[in-house]
Amino acid sequence: MSSRLQVEFAGVPFKNPVVMASGTFGFGREYADLFDIEKLGGISSKGLTLNPRSGNEGIRIWETPSGIMNSVGLENPGVEGFIQKDLDWVNSLDLVNVVNVGGHSIEDYVQAVERLNDVHLDLLELNISCPNVKQGGMNFGVKTELAAEVVRTIRKVCKHKLVVKMSPNAENIVDLAKACEAEGADGLSLVNTFLGMAIDINKRKPVFNNGYAGVSGPAIKPIALRMVHQVCKNVQVPVMGLGGISTWQDAIEFIMAGATVIQVGTATFMRPEKALDIIDGMERYCEENGIQNLSEIRGIV
Amino acid sequence: MATVIKNEAVGKDFYLLKASGSFNAKIGQFCMLRAWDEYPVLSRPISIFDCDEEGISFLYKVVGHGTELLAQLKPGDAIDVQGPYGNGFPEVKGKIALVGGGIGVAPLYYTAKVLKAQGNAVDLYLGFNDEALLKEDYENVCDNLVVNIGGYVTDDINPAEYEYVMTCGPHIMMEVLHKKVKGTGAQLYVSMENRMGCGVGACLVCSCKTKDGNKKVCKDGPVFKAEEVFTDEQ
Numbered sequence: 001m002s003s004r005l006q007v008e009f010a011g012v013p014f015k016n017p018v019v020m021a022s023g024t025f026g027f028g029r030e031y032a033d034l035f036d037i038e039k040l041g042g043i044s045s046k047g048l049t050l051n052p053r054s055g056n057e058g059i060r061i062w063e064t065p066s067g068i069m070n071s072v073g074l075e076n077p078g079v080e081g082f083i084q085k086d087l088d089w090v091n092s093l094d095l096v097n098v099v100n101v102g103g104h105s106i107e108d109y110v111q112a113v114e115r116l117n118d119v120h121l122d123l124l125e126l127n128i129s130c131p132n133v134k135q136g137g138m139n140f141g142v143k144t145e146l147a148a149e150v151v152r153t154i155r156k157v158c159k160h161k162l163v164v165k166m167s168p169n170a171e172n173i174v175d176l177a178k179a180c181e182a183e184g185a186d187g188l189s190l191v192n193t194f195l196g197m198a199i200d201i202n203k204r205k206p207v208f209n210n211g212y213a214g215v216s217g218p219a220i221k222p223i224a225l226r227m228v229h230q231v232c233k234n235v236q237v238p239v240m241g242l243g244g245i246s247t248w249q250d251a252i253e254f255i256m257a258g259a260t261v262i263q264v265g266t267a268t269f270m271r272p273e274k275a276l277d278i279i280d281g282m283e284r285y286c287e288e289n290g291i292q293n294l295s296e297i298r299g300i301v
Numbered sequence: 302m303a304t305v306i307k308n309e310a311v312g313k314d315f316y317l318l319k320a321s322g323s324f325n326a327k328i329g330q331f332c333m334l335r336a337w338d339e340y341p342v343l344s345r346p347i348s349i350f351d352c353d354e355e356g357i358s359f360l361y362k363v364v365g366h367g368t369e370l371l372a373q374l375k376p377g378d379a380i381d382v383q384g385p386y387g388n389g390f391p392e393v394k395g396k397i398a399l400v401g402g403g404i405g406v407a408p409l410y411y412t413a414k415v416l417k418a419q420g421n422a423v424d425l426y427l428g429f430n431d432e433a434l435l436k437e438d439y440e441n442v443c444d445n446l447v448v449n450i451g452g453y454v455t456d457d458i459n460p461a462e463y464e465y466v467m468t469c470g471p472h473i474m475m476e477v478l479h480k481k482v483k484g485t486g487a488q489l490y491v492s493m494e495n496r497m498g499c500g501v502g503a504c505l506v507c508s509c510k511t512k513d514g515n516k517k518v519c520k521d522g523p524v525f526k527a528e529e530v531f532t533d534e535q
Contacts, residue, residue, distance in 0.1 A: 026503035030520065034501065046505075054508075054515050061343075061496050061506035063366075068342050068498070075505045075515060217342050246339055269343055269498050271335070271381065 004286040010186040014041040021265030022100035027086040042096030050112040052078035058209035067217030071208040102127040117159045124160040129167030129192035141167030148179040155184035166190040177231040189240035217266040232258025248281025258299035319358040326352035328412040329390035333383040333500040348408040360407040395464035402428040402470025414442040428454025461485040479527040489527035
């Protein structure tokens with residue numbers, strides 16, 4: 001690989017801008033058995049909460065036209081479980097280690113982030129946008145004032161570079177992004193899943209026990225791209241763009257919309273090594289178009 | 302990418318697909334099948350019916366869009382066969398009964414074939430709603446085949462005659478079997494089913510409750526000891 005795809009995000013160098021989105025890649029171990037995951041730019045960990053969670057009851061995945069809905073509910077081993085079992089392994093890889101943290105209350109976030117202050121990681125991605133946990137951060141991601149409050153509080157305690165993962169369900173995505181930047185976020189990632197619904201017409205009940213669930217996949221890409229574009233035009237901090245990216249063309253679109261890094265999530269379920277195809281395609285596109293580095297086309301639209 | 306060698310209807314809505322390639326499959330494993338580009342998003346987890354030097358076979362039921370697309374495949378078409386995945390049934394020694402219901406019979410052909418070839422006594426109990434699938438094929442890989450059409454295949458088996466019972470089928474059938482096997486001294490293994498996303502243990506949409514906490518049906522399973530997943534309160 002050449003240096004065409006090398007990027008820097010909040011001071012952290014990436015060999016390429018492709019990060020595996022939180023919740024779709026575990027901590028990387030399962031996929032490490034299937035392909036060379038060190039060809040990736042980075043991994044965003046499964047969303048961690050202060051304490052372990054067993055996740056939601058009932059159906060957790062549902063296919064939609066060109067997408068999926070999920071309601072996993074942040075099943076995870078807790079921050080401590082991750083530190084004990086997986087962190088060293090992730091850090092040993094030639095990858096940017098993004099650790100994703102979720103919570104139910106500001107106090108939960110603070111304690112989780114404080115514990116992570118003691119360990120090495122590259123970027124802390126603060127998930128204020130999980131739609132699948134009651135008071136699971138989504139409210140923080142919807143209301144600008146609440147987002148500002150949580151970022152302000154976490155900024156004070158967090159020693160790591162802080163990336164705020166934003167919800168597309170925000171009342172005003174640009175205002176919320178600006179508020180996160182103003183409160184000291186080093187970067188933003190967007191978008192998380194869109195709140196959606198499916199109904200079982202035979203049972204006359206929602207498919208998901210929680211009623212609503214998170215929509216992802218190619219179906220949301222145009223909306224995600226628009227939001228990334230709007231946010232990139234209005235903030236100075238770097239942005240990780242995601243939402244339905246499944247081809248290298250999609251990835252280039254997000255770069256042109258202003259994203260520095262892109263994340264691949266649902267597409268991995270199509271084929272585990274989909275992200276590698278995206279990296280190869282981006283490299284080829286740069287080569288064929290005489291682009292020495294992605295910075296030449298970042299935000300040009 | 303594998304190539305479809307054959308894909309034939311073997312019953313109403315049931316198809317047997319064989320794909321070329323070298324697959325080192327264990328009994329009771331599954332593959333994620335895909336014969337389309339991006340849509341539908343998810344690949345389809347399908348049990349391995351058989352595996353030999355020529356390729357790998359899948360017996361599947363058409364239940365939705367993905368399996369409809371699979372059913373349209375012709376010899377020579379490309380198919381993405383991801384896997385084999387999952388733990389599979391254990392390769393035990395002894396007197397073994399395999400109990401299948403509906404499309405749950407799919408993994409029991411290869412399971413019977415391998416266990417029998419290893420010198421075990423293998424009896425097959427297969428339950429169907431209205432027609433038996435591939436009866437002659439199943440007959441050839443076991444000592445005794447019992448087919449039940451329209452009734453409860455769990456009524457046909459006396460678990461006390463066996464050291465091991467392995468089952469795949471509707472949840473309720475496996476639960477009934479668990480109650481029947483309990484206390485007989487036979488060890489029951491159940492192949493669980495759940496909606497899957499990644500198929501490799503990363504996305505956690507197929508988690509199932511066990512007495513040792515959540516386990517992933519795709520990676521830790523699909524086969525579990527019955528007492529791990531069926532608690533007595535249920």
